[in-house]
Amino acid sequence: MACGEFDLIARYFDRVKSARRDVVMGIGDDCALLSVDEKRLIAVSTDTLVSGIHFLPTISPADLGYKSLAVNLSDLAAMGADPAWLSLALTLPEMDENWLAAFSDSLFEQLDYYGMQLVGGDTTRGPLSLTLTIQGLIPAGRAILRSGARIGDWIYVTGTLGDSAAGLAVLQDRLMVAAAPDRQYLLERHLRPQPRILQGQALRDLASSAIDLSDGLISDLRHILDRSDCGARIHLEDLPYSTALRRQVSPDQALRWALSGGEDYELCFTVPEINRGALDVALGHAGADFTCIGQIGPRSEGLQLLRDNQPVDLDWHGYDHFSRE
Amino acid sequence: MACGEFDLIARYFDRVKSARRDVVMGIGDDCALLSVDEKRLIAVSTDTLVSGIHFLPTISPADLGYKSLAVNLSDLAAMGADPAWLSLALTLPEMDENWLAAFSDSLFEQLDYYGMQLVGGDTTRGPLSLTLTIQGLIPAGRAILRSGARIGDWIYVTGTLGDSAAGLAVLQDRLMVAAAPDRQYLLERHLRPQPRILQGQALRDLASSAIDLSDGLISDLRHILDRSDCGARIHLEDLPYSTALRRQVSPDQALRWALSGGEDYELCFTVPEINRGALDVALGHAGADFTCIGQIGPRSEGLQLLRDNQPVDLDWHGYDHFSRE
Known part of the structure; x- marks a missing residue:
């Protein structure tokens, strides 16, 4: 969720040059809605969490693994979607095995609970932050806007x-x-x-x-x-x-x-x-x-x-x- | 793309507890492949670019807007996919209108060229980095692995x-x-x-x-x-x-x-x-x-x-x- 002056930034990206017919909902709701077949829509949402801004630097890796996915799931919930797939981009200042084990255990526990699968992502070195792109499925015509x-x-x-x-x-x-x-x-x-x-x-x-x-x-x-x-x-x-x-x-x-x-x-x-x-x-x-x-x-x-x-x-x-x- | 010791990190995330039947390819190729109907697969790829690691801090916003999408498109190309949808998570140290105008113009020029649509994302404050999640479509059974x-x-x-x-x-x-x-x-x-x-x-x-x-x-x-x-x-x-x-x-x-x-x-x-x-x-x-x-x-x-x-x-x-x- 962008907030404050960063709302302004969204304006630079809220323009549609090539409006695809399969994009039922673009920017402006909790999720985008994409149509692949006549029966179901895909709901997509992206959230970035930056250390010191979206979570306290002292947060435990288990809590961070839980909360980052929960926040992302909440966007699906608001559309009425069934959780399906997650892509995770994780930027870490250093390789820390204990941290990674605790973070990933917590993440996978919740993925498993919701019958979701981690399908891809990226791990890079840098200041601690995460970007999660979650996808869910909704029967066509039944998304809550x-x-x-x-x-x-x-x-x-x-x-x-x-x-x-x-x-x-x-x-x-x-x-x-x-x-x-x-x-x-x-x-x-x-x-x-x-x-x-x-x-x-x-x-x-x-x-x-x-x-x-x-x-x-x-x-x-x-x-x-x-x-x-x-x-x-x-x-x-x-x-x-x-x-x-x-x-x-x-x-x-x-x-x-x-x-x-x-x-x-x-x-x-x-x-x-x-x-x-x-x-x-x-x-x-x-x-x-x-x-x-x-x-x-x-x-x-x-x-x-x-x-x-x-x-x-x-x-x-x-x-x-x-x-x- | 993870590299060096960061390859190790991927191991923490390459586990499947709930293997979904609609995940044709999970982690391990240029893109994940997701099945929604019998005719087409969705190819998904995520790339993070961090300033000073994946690009020089001196890069122009237009070049960054171009290259970040090109790198992501290249993963779709390797599977033989048709580009479709982009989610963009942008973390910026400050609000800079000139930077944003140049970056987004360059991004949209390429989106337009490929008939893609930006369908969502997130803008946050923090050290400059970007995470792009790109999705494309491939006729079922024709993805190149x-x-x-x-x-x-x-x-x-x-x-x-x-x-x-x-x-x-x-x-x-x-x-x-x-x-x-x-x-x-x-x-x-x-x-x-x-x-x-x-x-x-x-x-x-x-x-x-x-x-x-x-x-x-x-x-x-x-x-x-x-x-x-x-x-x-x-x-x-x-x-x-x-x-x-x-x-x-x-x-x-x-x-x-x-x-x-x-x-x-x-x-x-x-x-x-x-x-x-x-x-x-x-x-x-x-x-x-x-x-x-x-x-x-x-x-x-x-x-x-x-x-x-x-x-x-x-x-x-x-x-x-x-x-x-």
């Missing part, structure tokens, strides 16, 4: 929000958590996010749009609104928090992290009224927690944050994603 | 060898070339290698194996021999050199660069006796230069370098690829 939200659709998120930002704060000594179980839970949520693959697949015929929450609810929901040409009302009192987060931080801090903390890798999706019953059944079968947090409205109303149905004006400093509002 | 060479097959290369290494030497002031046309030619061969896409496609039904020359003839041919379980005899007097290279360096230097200089991005391929006539016609139609340089032999004979049919024992220092012999 960012652009399908319509006025009146209900807005949902899976799981709980803000935990990952709290876990990062623990790692950086910005948040002190004495209770070991809460500390462990928040760290896990940051280091071992669960890609919502099953949920994404269950949403294929039910959700009108979806995105994964990498930058924070406000920033990511805005992508849905932009692509769908809609507005939204979010009921702040309905945002789902974990028990650990509620116990360890103030309600105000929890709200900030839920809205703009980033890296939760939950799904945010919209569902038409007519599909709400089926949604309860489908996600119930998947054993997945999900919460309705608002409703899609007309573009003219923008993105409104409400508490007890009253507009809330949040004035926060230091939250870039939000301040771009 | 490294593993198909058989005893008696003839060994060919496209174009001329050693020019790229000479061009790099010019850039690094290790080779002085006063004649402007020769200098320009050698620089172009290093900075603007021509991926042999048309040649690869023409070879689909004719060649028994192929690889692209990224590390140098000896090192790359050895991959064919390893995968095909064969040996080879190379006739050194038959190696093709450009007029510029012959004019500017000694025969001994030209030979070294041809065998182990690397980055020529020509194809090395093998052809059964029965296909030699058809080869002349097919590559003649493509307007491509190609030269027979030897013949595949039994594994027990290893890789033999001959001059006037006599074994040549080359004792060079400082040529890693060759010294690994």
Whole structure:
């Protein structure tokens, strides 16, 4: 995910000279969608993780192996795709066998869990970074795009929000958590996010749009609104928090992290009224927690944050994603 | 392309826990081959280029945009694939609009030439590096693998060898070339290698194996021999050199660069006796230069370098690829 000024860079690459007929979706969603035959689409997504920017230099190789793939899987989840193939480009400052063994064990454990195969890649010397290109398969016509939200659709998120930002704060000594179980839970949520693959697949015929929450609810929901040409009302009192987060931080801090903390890798999706019953059944079968947090409205109303149905004006400093509002 | 000790790293990733039936070729060839329907295969290849390792930090953005894609296309050429889709991960130390404009113009010019589309990627801040994942299409059953060479097959290369290494030497002031046309030619061969896409496609039904020359003839041919379980005899007097290279360096230097200089991005391929006539016609139609340089032999004979049919024992220092012999 590009962010901040690096969004600008994407503009240099968002041009199509030769529009191929087999490219159903190019740049602009969680994945590109490629058509090879009439039955299935291939979903492709690329993520780069650079040491010191996307992960702390102190991260363990096992956590890095896990998280780099989980982040990439999350993009597939947001389209409703079945994970299939991975290409891994790994740049390392030096040959370190212990590091490589731990990293690759962790990576392959997750690949195996999802029935994926590593099909290629490249290993080079240089400052630590990784680029993963993941591919998945989706039955033709059933991919969930960012652009399908319509006025009146209900807005949902899976799981709980803000935990990952709290876990990062623990790692950086910005948040002190004495209770070991809460500390462990928040760290896990940051280091071992669960890609919502099953949920994404269950949403294929039910959700009108979806995105994964990498930058924070406000920033990511805005992508849905932009692509769908809609507005939204979010009921702040309905945002789902974990028990650990509620116990360890103030309600105000929890709200900030839920809205703009980033890296939760939950799904945010919209569902038409007519599909709400089926949604309860489908996600119930998947054993997945999900919460309705608002409703899609007309573009003219923008993105409104409400508490007890009253507009809330949040004035926060230091939250870039939000301040771009 | 991994090289040197970084070959070791690949071993950590060359394991298959869940072997997917749709993976026709995993790690171990120029591209992975993925099967989506019964008619076509997808060829996928990933290359990372790191500043100071894969390209000089002084390279122009236009040359970098060209070469990074050309190198990636060369892997498709070696399988006989039709170029289709590109994912680009670009890590930049800073936002530089002039750099980005020149880089992306150059990239899109070549994408357009090959009828390709950029379908996704990622832009991040960090030390300059690029990872490209390229995908192409091949009719099912017609991909050219490294593993198909058989005893008696003839060994060919496209174009001329050693020019790229000479061009790099010019850039690094290790080779002085006063004649402007020769200098320009050698620089172009290093900075603007021509991926042999048309040649690869023409070879689909004719060649028994192929690889692209990224590390140098000896090192790359050895991959064919390893995968095909064969040996080879190379006739050194038959190696093709450009007029510029012959004019500017000694025969001994030209030979070294041809065998182990690397980055020529020509194809090395093998052809059964029965296909030699058809080869002349097919590559003649493509307007491509190609030269027979030897013949595949039994594994027990290893890789033999001959001059006037006599074994040549080359004792060079400082040529890693060759010294690994």
